[in-house]
Amino acid sequence: MPSYSPYDWNESIQQRNEYIEDRLKDGSPVVALTYDGGLLLLSARQTQRKIYEIYDKLMFSAIGNQSDVEQIRVAAIDVAHAEGFQRSPDDVSVQRLVSFRLSPAIKKIYSDPFAQPVVLKGIFAEMGKTPDRDRLMLLSYDGEFSTTPDHAVVAGTAYAEDRMREHLKSETESGTPTLAAGLRAALYAWGVGMKHLESEDRADADYSTDGEGPKDVSAFIKEHLSKGWIVEAGVLERDTTRESRFRLLSDSELLETTGRYTQG
Amino acid sequence: MLRFDTPGAGGFADLFTEKPINYDRLPMPTPIPNVPGTRVVDTHGTTVIAVKYKDGLINVADRRATAGYTVMYDQAEKVLALDDYTLISISGSFAKSVEVVRYLRHAFKYFERSQLQPMSQDGKLMELQRVIANNVPAALQGIGAFIPVLSTFDRDTNQGRIYFYDVLGGQFETAEYGAAGSGSAPIKGAFEYILKTKGPFREMDRETALRETLTLLDIAADLDTATGGSAKFLPAAKYITADGIRDFSEAEIKAALGR
Numbered sequence: 156m157p158s159y160s161p162y163d164w165n166e167s168i169q170q171r172n173e174y175i176e177d178r179l180k181d182g183s184p185v186v187a188l189t190y191d192g193g194l195l196l197l198s199a200r201q202t203q204r205k206i207y208e209i210y211d212k213l214m215f216s217a218i219g220n221q222s223d224v225e226q227i228r229v230a231a232i233d234v235a236h237a238e239g240f241q242r243s244p245d246d247v248s249v250q251r252l253v254s255f256r257l258s259p260a261i262k263k264i265y266s267d268p269f270a271q272p273v274v275l276k277g278i279f280a281e282m283g284k285t286p287d288r289d290r291l292m293l294l295s296y297d298g299e300f301s302t303t304p305d306h307a308v309v310a311g312t313a314y315a316e317d318r319m320r321e322h323l324k325s326e327t328e329s330g331t332p333t334l335a336a337g338l339r340a341a342l343y344a345w346g347v348g349m350k351h352l353e354s355e356d357r358a359d360a361d362y363s364t365d366g367e368g369p370k371d372v373s374a375f376i377k378e379h380l381s382k383g384w385i386v387e388a389g390v391l392e393r394d395t396t397r398e399s400r401f402r403l404l405s406d407s408e409l410l411e412t413t414g415r416y417t418q419g
Numbered sequence: 420m421l422r423f424d425t426p427g428a429g430g431f432a433d434l435f436t437e438k439p440i441n442y443d444r445l446p447m448p449t450p451i452p453n454v455p456g457t458r459v460v461d462t463h464g465t466t467v468i469a470v471k472y473k474d475g476l477i478n479v480a481d482r483r484a485t486a487g488y489t490v491m492y493d494q495a496e497k498v499l500a501l502d503d504y505t506l507i508s509i510s511g512s513f514a515k516s517v518e519v520v521r522y523l524r525h526a527f528k529y530f531e532r533s534q535l536q537p538m539s540q541d542g543k544l545m546e547l548q549r550v551i552a553n554n555v556p557a558a559l560q561g562i563g564a565f566i567p568v569l570s571t572f573d574r575d576t577n578q579g580r581i582y583f584y585d586v587l588g589g590q591f592e593t594a595e596y597g598a599a600g601s602g603s604a605p606i607k608g609a610f611e612y613i614l615k616t617k618g619p620f621r622e623m624d625r626e627t628a629l630r631e632t633l634t635l636l637d638i639a640a641d642l643d644t645a646t647g648g649s650a651k652f653l654p655a656a657k658y659i660t661a662d663g664i665r666d667f668s669e670a671e672i673k674a675a676l677g678r
Binding site: 204207208209210211229232233236237239240396397398399 | 431434435500501502503521522525528529532533535663664665666
């Protein structure tokens with residue numbers, strides 16, 4: 156049995172983080188925000204679907220290994236449905252789901268040097284009865300989680316996330332946006348984040364705001380959409396007569412947002 | 420119950436049977452063993468009606484819940500949505516019906532959310548038949564018969580479908596209308612009279628079809644003690660179209676009742 160020192164532990168955690176961060180860095184960022192009629196999750200993708208319904212008032216999106224995202228997604232759905240059936244749909248909350256069920260399980264896997272870590276950074280978005288009771292929870296590969304109001308993002312680097320948040324903040328300062336305004340802001344923030352991630356020299360791009368002008372970002376988004384990237388947006392609607400509150404927005408509903416970049 | 424290791428197959432009941440949790444509150448199906456002898460299964464006190472109309476389906480139901488000769492409750496909801504395009508109208512044991520509906524809602528949604536595609540129409544019908552069939556022992560004991568009418572809008576063929584059931588889970592599709600509950604037998608002839616004299620429901624517009632079905636419900640209330648009238652509380656009335664499920668407004672129901 157080889158000896159195992161604190162140094163080895165530190166080393167192994169560091170290697171783990173490097174491995175995970177390296178795999179996360181190319182993920183297409185995700186934006187979550189509250190709009191006047193509900194909650195919105197937006198990202199852009201090439202082929203694989205990214206935004207999922209978890210429960211009646213709960214949706215999820217993430218960056219990471221698809222197989223890991225899938226496992227967390229299904230685990231969340233299992234937990235939510237078992238609880239919702241045995242107790243009540245009102246007892247299914249993002250807070251209980253993430254902090255008591257998912258986070259400890261992920262933390263356990265992360266802490267086990269012989270286990271394959273979960274490569275994932277995800278957003279769980281829960282719609283409350285009123286906008287101020289909406290809850291956005293971020294869940295990370297090490298089991299860490301945090302709650303934010305109004306808006307949240309996940310992207311491959313902390314700096315890209317910072318810049319995205321900055322833009323979202325300025326867009327939502329004047330009050331809760333409409334769906335159209337929310338979509339516009341979210342797609343733009345996606346562009347800001349993605350552009351930072353794709354900068355040729357990552358070191359230079361970090362800690363700079365170069366290339367963040369509206370023209371640069373617009374051109375960047377335009378280029379991606381013309382290369383076949385698809386904008387995906389899911390909403391939870393606060394006031395709807397439909398049985399399901401979650402739905403993915405259709406192409407025609409997104410046209411007003413994407414049309415700014417694809418037309419003219 | 421984090422199943423990080425096993426891939427899910429979309430079966431909601433598997434969540435409970437694979438792991439030993441909370442067996443005191445079993446999900447459906449709930450078989451009851453040791454059935455002593457056989458008895459006649461009563462149809463239960465209520466009337467629920469489903470008809471096809473021009474753009475989809477209409478479901479109406481009275482709102483009375485009874486136990487023997489006692490009126491337990493005057494505001495029971497017997498027309499319930501299972502998903503965006505499916506309504507189930509329940510007759511029989513109210514407690515059992517509510518449990519079944521809760522189970523089916525979760526089963527359909529669980530499948531769709533976990534498998535990323537909706538459960539097929541036939542899959543949903545099979546699930547319902549299985550629940551009814553598993554409930555036979557309880558029905559024979561006289562403590563939980565449950566006979567629904569299911570209405571669903573098929574978006575592929577753009578038309579409504581109505582299914583009714585016997586107590587063993589046998590399923591029958593109907594062309595025009597379906598009804599269940601103790602009040603449904605006395606008004607059977609009235610359905611046929613309407614079909615012969617006024618033409619099929621499926622050619623009527625929404626207002627006409629609602630008026631006819633509410634009239635039938637009114638007749639059922641007159642002829643059957645266990646079916647509630649509309650004097651105290653308005654009957655429940657919903658419709659399904661290609662756009663999903665909607666409630667009739669109070670004004671629409673009152674207008675159809677001629678008030």
